[in-house]
Amino acid sequence: MDQLSLYDQILGLTAPWHTTSVDLDERSEQVSVTVKFDQSSVISCPICNKHARIYDFRRRSWRHLDTCQFKTIITADVPRIECSEHSVQTLQVPWADQSSHYSKLFEERVLYLAKENTISAVSRHLRLSWSCIDRVIQRGISRGLSRRWEVNCFNLHVDETSIGKGHHYITILSNHKNQVLAISDGRSSDSLLECLRSLPIQCLSKTRVLSMDMSAAYIKAANEFFGLRAKKMISIDHFHVAKILIKAVEEIRKSDVKKLPNLERLNIHRNRYVWLRNGRHLPEHLQPEIEYQRDIMQDTAIAWTLKEKARDIWHGHEPRTITSWKHWFRLVKESALRPLITAAETIKKNLRGIMVAMTTGTSNAKAEAINKTIKNLARISHGYRNKERYKNMIYLRLGKLDLRLDH
Ligand SMILES: [Zn+2]
Incomplete structure (x- = not known):
């Protein structure tokens, strides 16, 4: 030749x-x-x-x-x-x-x-x-985006992520197949609406679950877009509920520590992570430590017990009912611990979404995996300071798009 x-x-x-x-x-x-x-x-x-x-x-x-x-x-x-x-x-x-x-x-x-x-x-x-x-x-x-006709929208998840160190956010809509479906700027209700409107409407008619954090903006957008269906659809991730409870326990622990003599404080500081542990999987060697701290930091011990109780309701170690939660709200109120009461108020406001998550068994493990990949994407190259490039890289790695050129 x-x-x-x-x-x-x-x-x-x-x-x-x-x-x-x-x-x-x-x-x-x-x-x-x-x-x-x-x-x-x-x-x-x-x-x-x-x-x-x-x-x-x-x-x-x-x-x-x-x-x-x-x-x-x-x-x-x-x-x-x-x-x-x-x-x-x-x-x-x-x-x-x-x-x-x-x-x-x-x-x-x-x-x-x-x-x-x-x-x-x-x-x-x-x-x-x-x-x-x-x-x-x-x-x-x-x-790739213009070629999408059939998108799996059965189980959706929306989350925000920040770009770089600034306060710039993007909203990411993904499905339970670890596929990023849409990305938009900001974290307002318009951001989520923009994501939803970019998807084929016939696919969104099949949506059963839309999981999210307790963001009022996203909830507003879901209500606007899905109308009456939104009530049964919005599902609050366990991760976000656990996060606000852990934050409340930590706040109470800090104020407990302040009341201790200096010598005691150092020891307590060294072993502070014991309160973040899951009570059901606490290793035996930590048992004496938690017993000891329980004695000298009673508010923390109460807050921790209540946090564990909420976890038990969520995971079905207690009846997964509204009654269980109502009982829990009462116990929190009786504790008179301010940070915990504030957390409970947020939970109460989002109870419907929490019940949807508990009854549908929606797991946010996959959404968290996606989030981790997205965070890694930002880390592996300083170039992602450029917002458009960062968005494109997310689509490229997680969008599962057909990028081929016609030959
Ligand atoms: Zn011609």
């Missing part, structure tokens, strides 16, 4: 396109491939397919996959045609997408590498700037 036919094959060219020259410039380590359009072929309008005539040519270049480590550039004079109905139109070249500076195979290589590596690694490997990589990824994501 001669060199020109070899490149015809590599680029997947068929008539009326064919390679006319391949030049190697060793100094600049570059291979230049010239492709020509056969003017004697029948030409038709790309819109109506009717016979058309050549108007003029525009010279264009595309970066292609390297040839034996040499940067490879395809150059062609692309014909513009004149159609009686659609005036002047540029013909589509088969090796690249319209308006792209890269061949389809090159774009696919960028996407493939960016899925597994940091942007800086892709940039080094392909000798391509960050902004060029961004553009290829952006096009890929837009392509």
